[in-house]
Each structure stands twice: as structure tokens, then as C-alpha cells.
Amino acid sequence: MTLEEMKALPEGKQKALYNKIKEIRNLGKVVNFSSVYGAGPPKIALTASLPLKQAELLHATYWERNKSVKQVANSTLIKTVYNQRWQYNPISGFWYYLKAEKDRFSTLNQGSGSYIFDYWLRKSKEKLNPIGVSILLQYHDEMGGMCLKFQKDIVTKKLTEAMNELNQELKLNVSISFSVDFGNNYASVH
Numbered sequence: 671m672t673l674e675e676m677k678a679l680p681e682g683k684q685k686a687l688y689n690k691i692k693e694i695r696n697l698g699k700v701v702n703f704s705s706v707y708g709a710g711p712p713k714i715a716l717t718a719s720l721p722l723k724q725a726e727l728l729h730a731t732y733w734e735r736n737k738s739v740k741q742v743a744n745s746t747l748i749k750t751v752y753n754q755r756w757q758y759n760p761i762s763g764f765w766y767y768l769k770a771e772k773d774r775f776s777t778l779n780q781g782s783g784s785y786i787f788d789y790w791l792r793k794s795k796e797k798l799n800p801i802g803v804s805i806l807l808q809y810h811d812e813m814g815g816m817c818l819k820f821q822k823d824i825v826t827k828k829l830t831e832a833m834n835e836l837n838q839e840l841k842l843n844v845s846i847s848f849s850v851d852f853g854n855n856y857a858s859v860h
Contacts, residue, residue, distance in 0.1 A: 671687075676777035685707075686794060692839040697718055697720075697728075700714065700717050700718045701714055701718070701728045701729065701732050701791075702732065704717060704729075705729055705732045705733065705736075706736075706739060706775055706776060706779075707772070707773075707776050707845065708770070708773065708776075710727040710729065711729045712725070714728060714729055715760035723803055738844070739775050740771055742775065742778070743774035743775035744774070746758060746759075746760075746774060746778055748768065748774075749765070754767060755768040756768060757774060757777050757778065759777075759778060759781045759782060759783075759785070759788045761782045761785060761786070761840065761842070762781060762782065763786070764781065766778075766781050768836065783811070786836070786840070786846055787811055789840070790833060790836050790846070791805065791808060791834055791849070792831055793833075793835055793836055794813065794828070794832040795826035796832070797829070797831055797832050798815065798825065798828055800830075801824060801825075801828065803815050803816070803821065803825055803828075804816070807856075810860070814859070815858065817852075822852055825850075826850050829850060830846030831845060833847065833848055
């Protein structure tokens with residue numbers, strides 16, 4: 671069903687369809703995050719309030735369709751120093767403490783995300799400070815600042831320049847992007 675077809679439905683049917691999609695999406699998130707962070711079918715069943723058989727099927731299907739997660743994790747360099755295991759992140763060049771084998775992908779994923787975001791923050795700060803705009807908050811994968819209304823276009827341009835430089839310098843196999851929102855308070859842009 672296309673968005674246009676959904677919009678053509680009566681409001682009650684739209685709401686029911688939206689709720690069904692939301693339910694499926696939430697279940698998908700539970701299976702995705704649980705699986706990638708090392709949980710098995712019993713934990714998925716408990717977390718998602720599912721029968722164990724259904725959780726087993728979802729877990730098996732997840733790994734059948736996402737085998738590259740383990741392939742990427744297993745391709746990383748590991749070293750042991752003083753009985754502690756360390757994993758090399760080829761994007762940041764950092765070695766991260768690896769508590770458990772099941773954490774290989776999440777360590778790589780979380781470390782890469784944090785490094786890329788912090789890299790962009792630094793570049794953004796360098797671009798924004800000369801025009802009098804400061805970064806006032808950084809929360810997970812968001813940053814916030816204050817600017818005057820007439821500065822919106824230049825702020826967007828400077829943030830885009832910072833992202834373009836990041837992509838050129840890191841040369842990842844995918845381009846990193848962002849979205850920008852303006853509002854009068856945090857709730858209006860989150």
C-alpha cells in the first residue's frame with residue numbers, strides 16, 4: 671500500500687493501520703537490538719511478550735537476513751594485553767576494551783557512531799563559531815545551538831560543509847548525512 675492509498679482510507683482505518691505498523695515496528699526493534707546485542711530467543715520472548723517458538727523463529731530469521739553483522743564483527747582485529755581483549759576500530763583507529771565476544775559488533779558500531787558524530791561536532795563548531803553560533807548541547811546523536819532567524823540558511827550551509835568535509839576525509843563506503851530543524855525550544859525540534 672502506498673502512502674497515497676493509506677491517506678485515501680477513512681480516518682479510523684488509517685489509525686488502525688498505523689497502529690498495526692507501529693506494533694510490527696516495535697517488535698522488529700526488539701528483535702533487532704536484542705539479537706545484535708547477544709540476546710537469544712528466551713530473552714526476546716520475555717522482552718516482547720511472545721511465545722518462545724515465535725521468538726525462536728524471529729531470532730533465526732534475523733540472523734539469516736543479517737549474517738553480515740557477524741561477518742563484520744568477526745573481521746575486526748582483536749588483541750590480548752594483560753589478559754584483556756581489545757578490538758581495533760578501523761574508522762577511529764582506537765582500540766576498545768572488549769568485555770565479551772558477543773559485544774564485537776556493538777563495540778564497533780557504537781564506537782564508530784560516537785567517533786563520527788564527535789568528528790562532525792568538532793568540524794561544525796569550527797564552522798559555526800566565526801559566525802557567532804555556539805553549540806549548546808550534545809545529546810546522543812543530536813546537537814543543539816541558538817541562532818537568530820536570519821542565520822538559518824548560513825547555519826544549515828555551515829553544518830552541511832562540515833558534513834561534506836567529514837565524508838571526504840573519512841572515505842566511508844556510505845555517505846553520512848543529517849537533518850536540521852529550527853524551533854523555539856528543544857521539544858519543537860526533537
